[in-house]
Amino acid sequence: TLIIDRADKYGLSQLHQLRGRVGRGRERAYAYFLYDPSKPMTQQSHDRLATIAQNTALGSGFDVAMKDLELRGTGNLLGDEQSGHIEGVGFDLYVRMVSEAVEAYKEPERTEPVAVSIDLPIEASIPVDYIDSDKLRLEAYRKLAAARNEQDLEELREELTDRYGNPPIEFATLFAVARLRNKARALGLTEIIAQGNRVRVAKIDPPESVQMRIARIYKGVQYRPVTKTYLIPTPFAGSFGSEPMGSDEVVAWTDQLLDDLAWKPQSRR
Known part of the structure; x- marks a missing residue:
């Protein structure tokens, strides 16, 4: 039997390691984590104890580690700082950024994905009655902006459906804008911005055949x-x-x- 007093003062990994010191034989063992109910407990302390209480099955160490990562932040992967504020960019976006940095290290010749700014007279937002938390709504926006292809968008749709139910009709426009961004990125564009009765498209260096075609289709183009x-x-x-x-x-x-803009003349045989 293991008794830990003021368990709310311990870290999640410490509690998990201490609990693992007992119960390795054939005899049933017990670990008691005590705290003072007369003293206020921080939200993180409560989350740590709740995580330990919920993850009691054999092999639950991975779930505990992921929760610990979420609570403390990833910190500096190349140094000794372990209190990073991952909330600033969101866990999923942070992991994607790290993954891209690793790929860039492995393939230094690979070009960076183009950042595309789209500002059009479009009403597209996540309804508050679908995701009522500002933080979670912002997280969904981040994931949508980070989607690089149709597979990413479909995986995001499935995730949102699993967490919040079927997405409302407003999501169709959001996903359509994400597809526009990916298509623009494939062309090397950096912005599509409405300005009065015109739209500014940059940066693009089309061949003469495309310029002639655009001038014919869009009267008054510059x-x-x-x-x-x-x-x-x-x-x-x-x-x-x-x-x-x-x-x-x-x-x-x-x-x-x-x-x-992506049009290419058919080659003659």
């Missing part, structure tokens, strides 16, 4: 080769006799624009 920027007239605001475009229409128009 291309500035010095900054590698397109200024393209948009129908977002509508015109006489027509209503302004809705979010779905803006997404569809922008998607078609990206297809036109």
Whole structure:
């Protein structure tokens, strides 16, 4: 039998290691973790004791370690600092950043993914009644922004469905914008930003055949080769006799624009 007084003062890994000192033989063993109920307990202390109480099965050390990582932060992987504030960027994004850094070390010639800024007249947000926690809602936004391909988006959709239920209709627009960002990234673009009755697209250096095609399709378009920027007239605001475009229409128009920018003439045989 093991008795630990003021167990709330111990770290999670310490409690797990101490509990493992007993109960290794055929005789049933007991570990009692005591705390003073008359003194206030911090939320982290409560979480540590709750984690120990919940993970009693053989082989639960991994779950305890992951919870300890969540509570304390990952710290500095290359130094002795072990109190990093992982909450600042979120655990999933932090792990992705570390993974990208490792891949960059293994493959120094690999180019960094392009950061794409998209600012269009689109209403796309996560409803508060779907994810009521500001922190968890921000985490979902981070994961959506970090999605690099269709597989990432599908995995995120499955995760959200598993945690919060079927996503509302507003998510269709959010995922559509994420697809626009990935398509723009594949073209090497850095921004698609609406400015009045035009949209600015940068940076792109299209061949002459594409420039001629864009000029034919989008009347009044301007291309500035010095900054590698397109200024393209948009129908977002509508015109006489027509209503302004809705979010779905803006997404569809922008998607078609990206297809036109990616157009390549068919080779003649």
